[in-house]
Amino acid sequence: MDRRRGGIRWGAVALGWLVAVLAGIVISPALRLLYGAAIGPELDRGELTAGLVAVSMGSGFLAYLVGGYAAARMAGGAGGTHGALTAVYGLVVGVVLGVVLGLLGLVFVEGVALPPATFGLAGEALVAGLVLFVVNLVGGYAGGRLGAR
Template identity: 30%
Template sequence: MNSGSPINSGSHINAGTPINRNVDDHGSGAAVSAGAGATTRDEVGGREQVVVRDETRFGGIQWGSAFFGWLTATGTAVILTALFAAAGAAVGLGGSDSADQAAGNVAENADTIALVGAIVLAVVVFVAYLCGGYVAGRMARFSGVKQGIAVWVWAIVIAAVAGIIGVIAGGELNVLGNLNSLPSIPLNSGDLTAGSIITALVIVLVSLLGAIVGGLAGMRFHRRVDRAVLGR
């Protein structure tokens, strides 16, 4: 009885020890894995909080970024206008033997040319302000819609200031008008028609739409970076 007791107790101890050790090993491994996962989730949550805090702090309209966006829109409009004007001149003169004949063709197709010109003007303005809004949104990082609107506001304000200076000082100081930095729309009292008013309103809306879309596109780049950092 005494000899059996130690053997039984020893067998129980020897058999139980590895089992407990294995259980402890697995248990500790699971705990380590769970701890690692919790740490990763904590890091992701911390980074998300940083992004939210940065947006709260640096969000809103960035007028400096919007100004550079307006400069980009103006430069793009100048380049595109020159390209379309050169292409139009080449097409207009290509089928004519002389300048007088080309002028006659223009007079005969005035309505078609006006429609094509309005479409080209809308495309130029949309692309120009799309580029401007993109630059502003990319520079500002947050609030892409607001950056696009700010680019558009800069355009309106500068055009208004330039117009006031031109009226007060005369045409000699109308620098923006002399440079033809943007496609011109006839708004003089003698040329003011229903068509020109509609064209002006369309251009205003198209420029605003292009700037907003560009601002969203510029901001989206930073959201892709944030998702990559957060591991999503």
Template identity: 30%
Template structure:
């Protein structure tokens, strides 16, 4: 069976793009189910990476103890630096976690990787809003994202009015979004390699 390309493309990559375009027209768009599983992956990775970072921090602190008084003095002198470092670590954790979540969604959905990553992030916003409402109505014990260090979160205790609260919210919103979009595109690219292998195989049969 000879493959005919309606667009007149002559290279394997061009023919693959035509096939992908036709498939995307039919099966593209946001897949909310895939994005939900991507969000679950992101939350799980956030927990694991946070636990790992905490363990490393505890280990480093235990190795560097040189007396309680000296440690206390160093802590007081380096509060601002520790805050900056903590923010950077949090940003790295959220980026990696949501990269993994976006990758899962992109792999599952096959098309529109950036949109799948956006949907992963939107699931995080939706869940955060629901949890914030529950916490405001029924009590802080329902703020499960606070216990999990999952992101993004919607503050309900007035901390958003502080500079650190605003910076924290920006980190919790923007960094996961970027990570999820990059991960979604990475997951989608795997399928383009599979599509290209199919076209190359077909060319071999035709030849």
């Protein structure tokens, strides 16, 4: 596409998403390890869950920051847009995989197959998913702005 007219380069977005996934594979366990070392063994379940949610959001933000940067560098123009679209692309891939696995009757969580009836799109899970998406979107946009030429 013509860069002067601000066209979206979907190849750059897909590559940015792939970079974000790979960065998340490295960043998430590192942040969990740091969190585990920082808290020690004497926290109650509520504090532990809140901390893990913060770690998940932080690792998502950092992963999409890196992915958005890569997408913007490859696209050459409209860096913030290309960076933010990495998170949208990730959402679409996640929804498609969720539907396909739901139709197949399997969802894998931590290596264990679960039927789709064990999770839902209501209440706290929906709100947490939306907040995580917004955090990823902001991370992608920021990375795209950093990577813009």
